[in-house]
Amino acid sequence: MLTTRFTEALGIEHPIVQGGMMWVGRAELAAAVSEAGGLGIITALTQPTPADLVAEIERARKLTDKPIGVNLTILPSINPPPYDEYRRAIVDAGITIVETAGSSPEPHMEMFHEHGVKVIHKCTSVRHALKAEKVGVTAVSIDGFECAGHPGEDDIPGLVLIPAAADALTIPFIASGGFADGRGLAAALALGADGVNMGTRFMCTTESPIDRVVKERIVEASELDTNLIFRPLRNTARVAKNAVSDEVVSILAAGGQFPDVRELVAGARGRKVFERGDTEAGIWSVGLVQGLIRDIPNAGEVVHRTVDEAERILRSRLALFAEPEPVAAGA
Template sequence: MPFQTDITKLLGIKYPIIQGGLQGLGREPLVSAVSAAGGLGLITAGTYSSKKEMIEDIELVRKKTSKPFGVNLAIGIRKPMDEYVEGVIETGVNIVFTSGYSPAKFMDQLKKAGVKVIHVVPSVKFAKKAEELGCDGVVIVGYECGGHPGIDEVTSLVMIPKVVESVSIPVIAAGGFSDGKGLVAALSLGAQGIQMGTRFVMSQESPLPETIKEQLRSASMNDTLIIKRSINKPNRVYKNEAALKVLELEGENAKVEELLPLIGGEAYKKLLNDGDINAGVLSIGQIIGRIHQYPSVKEIIEGIVTEADSIITKMNQSWQPI
């Protein structure tokens, strides 16, 4: 059954389930599959070497599905996003998720083009700033999330309702979500949908090498850790040799230049291209400890919706008026 929320209405999607921005993985096969299954797929702009390459993948998505999809722009992290913003506007994509630094620089440009902008934030403070800038919604990431949880070590259970109470725009919950239980929990906390990265990384359509997916199947909830605190950019990653080495170097007060061979783009490319899980760092959330299979995206989304529907039905039956 469709779950109608402010987010499904805003984005024109069937289910309030959104794919996270996944560096190197947010490409056509995954994006098309998520959108076709009723969620919202996101092309990850930073994955592409040029605007032209991103536009080619956008056109491929359009050939695969007529359903809505968007573009994720990581601002101020890997490369300038100016040409990719131009690409979004040129292709008529009308949904953008921004992350990293403030999207203020691009807001006028995007809003004039009729683009809906949703910003990913780690705290109440930045959620309020996003609303002031004119963002149409925010994604709040809890401490459990893979990638960048922010400096405050506050979990989703606490953070989501606090942000919902603090802004008037729709809130999407991220960090620790993978199933119908999580969707119902997020909705009950006031969120209008969920965004999932790790769950979609572990899908058939994800470009992550199968050798790495196989290794991640047996991961526990304790097999992630936070690196890059020393450079004020906390990053939750899978606990592999590269991540442990980064922690060791940070303990020795290493400079950024000494960390780059492990945390930089070349190491990550080697991880993806060679299927070597120890070649670089891989952003993964604590929810990996509850994910032991990598089915199709369609199966993932249908499973979430079916489970959520069942839970809501049982809850309605349990709450009988006196």
């Protein structure tokens, strides 16, 4: 049993989280992770309305009675989703764990605290983690440069970011970006984290709702097969390397602006990748850790073997430093 401050704070068995992922964090996957003792997370904005989110939560509860979280990503937008309505739906559905990302969770904290909701805030720097701690989140999920999606603009990898966060924070935190197995979990714990968040690894499981062709692409790909788009716009995102993301990088490197790539990066095109299995239909998020993923197991197996491997590694390393047995006199 790898009991940590994070597992105790959230009431879960294993220090493993399946973070919220657009179009991926649905009931079957979240429930499978939670049922195995981790924390599965449903992505709120994958659901078209707050009512649909409530229905998705109910579907998950028919699959497990263990804790399930909901991700609410808050980003500036010309036509923003009705965040307050989604927040109300989360509370009314009885969810007690929320993962926030994007903008500061501060505007939402009063209501969440009022209803006993524990907040895990995702961030990409120690300074943002400290701000989240200050506004009262229960825990932080800190993303290193290796992660899929938005790694921030500091380019700090986990090997430095995790111990830096451990030195600065007093609340529990989990490490995200670059984790796929027990080696990563053991390393994160050794660096001071209280658990790990795995996204790409859980994308590539049988319960993940994306097309199997995409999962097979992840298995085949290496750690070299991603692109960093939007770098000149200081809104960096790590996505799969394909013809579309290559074109986006080329246009922006030549001085183009967002309107020049808007059609290429449209979310509707990315959704087609996951739903139709056409990996060249648009841009889609994946992490460097795809280079360590070599199979498509069920989500519960990922949880159990990650914990088992981490325990074996930690015990074997500790054994190297065990006190030697005293030599009997006359031996």
